[in-house]
Amino acid sequence: MPKPLIGITLGRKFKDGEGLFAISETYIAAVERAGGIAVLLPALRDDEAVRLVRQRLDGLLLTGGADVDPALYGGQSHPSVYGVDACRDTTEMALVRMAVESGWPFLGICRGIQVINVALGGTLYADLPEQLGTQVAHRSEEEGHSVQIDPTSRLAGLVNATEIQVNSYHHQGIERLAPGLKAVGWAPDGLIEAVEVPGHTFGLGVQWHPERRLDAPQHFVLFKALVQAAQGGYTG
Numbered sequence: 641m642p643k644p645l646i647g648i649t650l651g652r653k654f655k656d657g658e659g660l661f662a663i664s665e666t667y668i669a670a671v672e673r674a675g676g677i678a679v680l681l682p683a684l685r686d687d688e689a690v691r692l693v694r695q696r697l698d699g700l701l702l703t704g705g706a707d708v709d710p711a712l713y714g715g716q717s718h719p720s721v722y723g724v725d726a727c728r729d730t731t732e733m734a735l736v737r738m739a740v741e742s743g744w745p746f747l748g749i750c751r752g753i754q755v756i757n758v759a760l761g762g763t764l765y766a767d768l769p770e771q772l773g774t775q776v777a778h779r780s781e782e783e784g785h786s787v788q789i790d791p792t793s794r795l796a797g798l799v800n801a802t803e804i805q806v807n808s809y810h811h812q813g814i815e816r817l818a819p820g821l822k823a824v825g826w827a828p829d830g831l832i833e834a835v836e837v838p839g840h841t842f843g844l845g846v847q848w849h850p851e852r853r854l855d856a857p858q859h860f861v862l863f864k865a866l867v868q869a870a871q872g873g874y875t876g
Contacts, residue, residue, distance in 0.1 A: 643703040644698035644870035646676040648839040649752075650731055651705035652725050654685060667703050667749075673854060674863035676870065683727035690734045699745040699842075699870030702732055702752030704849060706810055710766050713758045720811055733759035740820070745842035745869035745870040747862060749808055753835060753845030762818030768811055768831070778808050787833045787848070793824035793832050795844065798865055799858040806833070806848035806859075813847060842869030 648659040648671065661682045663669055679697060684690055706723025710716060712733075732752075736759040739746040745819040748756045758821030765771045768778050777783045784807045789796045796802055814832040817823055825834025825846070842865060850859035 641871055643675060643677045644867055645696070646671045646699045646701055646867065646870060647679050647681045647693060647697040647735075648701045649703050649728070649735075650682050650683075651703070652805060653722075653723075654783055663703055664851070666854070667701060670854055670860070670863040671701060671867065674860070674867040676863075676867040681731075683725065683731045685727070687734065688689050690731065690738060693735070694738050694742065694744060694758055698734055699814075699866055700747070701866065702736070702746065702748040702755055702845075704750030704752065704816070706751070706808075707766075708751065708754050708758055708764060713763040715763060715766050718770070719817060720743075722769045736760070740837055740840065740843060744799070744842045745866055746844075747842075747859045747866045748845035749851065750847060750849055752846050754812060754814065756835065756843075756845045757814050757818045757821065759817035760820050762814060762821065763816040764812050765815045765831075766812060768813055771815075772813070772829060772831060776808070776827050776831070778813065778827070778831070779811050780808065784808050785827055785846075787827060789823045789834065790822075790824040792841075793822075793834075795824050795846075798861050801858065804858050806846075806847055806850060842866060 650663050671678045707721045709724045732755045752813045789802045791802045821835045823832045833847040854861035
């Protein structure tokens with residue numbers, strides 16, 4: 641069976657007025673180690689390009705990065721909001737909607753889970769410390785925290801547990817869950833940390849960074865499941 645092609649979305653930064661697309665190598669390593677072929681996806685300029693990507697790639701990985709524009713979910717901006725890229729927001733949300741509608745396997749990580757939620761009609765906390773509190777250190781990767789997992793969820797079956805330890809480095813998160821999504825993981829302060837699309841081939845978003853924990857089976861398994869789904873073999 642040929643290796644599936646997994647599209648990996650790219651972030652964009654500007655240097656001396658020039659836009660530079662880039663992503664951490666850890667995402668590429670995760671897909672390749674799981675048996676897929678990584679295909680890097682910059683922001684796309686039109687709907688036709690999005691449709692062609694859907695036709696030619698077998699799965700989608702939505703990566704972490706800068707913030708989603710609060711205007712897209714009717715939110716108020718905040719001084720901590722950074723790196724807003726309208727073209728990336730538009731591209732990724734179009735890809736998410738197409739993935740949900742067509743059954744295209746996808747996994748969202750950190751910013752990715754936030755994009756999924758906003759694309760489907762949900763909202764975000766623009767700044768967790770101010771709007772949710774500091775009970776959990778969401779922006780301290782070294783400290784991390786636990787996540788409680790719905791025992792009936794696909795995620796629980798994948799990680800074979802109802803509680804796992806995760807890394808954590810983000811200042812935004814899901815506020816109001818989008819219609820059509822199911823919350824399946826929560827931080828100790830109640831923040832939604834994992835979502836699934838019920839009935840979907842493989843539609844999953846997590847707030848943490850499993851690509852930085854590939855030596856831990858409970859994190860690497862998420863990429864294995866994505867690749868298997870893209871090959872048509874996921875049955876979880």
